[in-house]
Amino acid sequence: MNMTEFLRAASKRERAEVAERCDTTVPYLYQLAGRHRNAGVPLAARIEAHTADLASRTQGRLCEVPGRTLVLHPEQYKSPVPEDA
Numbered sequence: 001m002n003m004t005e006f007l008r009a010a011s012k013r014e015r016a017e018v019a020e021r022c023d024t025t026v027p028y029l030y031q032l033a034g035r036h037r038n039a040g041v042p043l044a045a046r047i048e049a050h051t052a053d054l055a056s057r058t059q060g061r062l063c064e065v066p067g068r069t070l071v072l073h074p075e076q077y078k079s080p081v082p083e084d085a
Contacts, residue, residue: 001063003033003070006051009062014054022046032070039070045080052081 007015007029019026022043029047031037039047044067052064064081068074 001065003029003047003065006062006065007033010054014058014062018047018050018054021050038072039067041067041071041077044068044070044077049080 001009010018015026015029019029022029023046024043028037032039032047047065047070048067051062055062055064067079068077071077
């Protein structure tokens with residue numbers, strides 16, 4: 001699931017929760033989704049981890065957002081979420 005799909009499927013409260021836990025804002029998440037901005041590796045890792053955590057509580061309605069899709073150089077990104085998660 002990419003960031004655009006995640007934001008579309010998430011409720012207002014869920015979007016706010018992800019933004020707060022990632023120490024950013026919902027409008028900035030929308031900028032990342034629209035590719036108007038690229039996340040730094042630490043922010044991308046937080047987004048991946050927190051969207052995975054939220055997705056685990058939604059019975060399959062949401063999926064994690066891979067951090068590598070949010071950074072400028074995905075080859076330099078290392079996921080904080082284990083592959084088997």
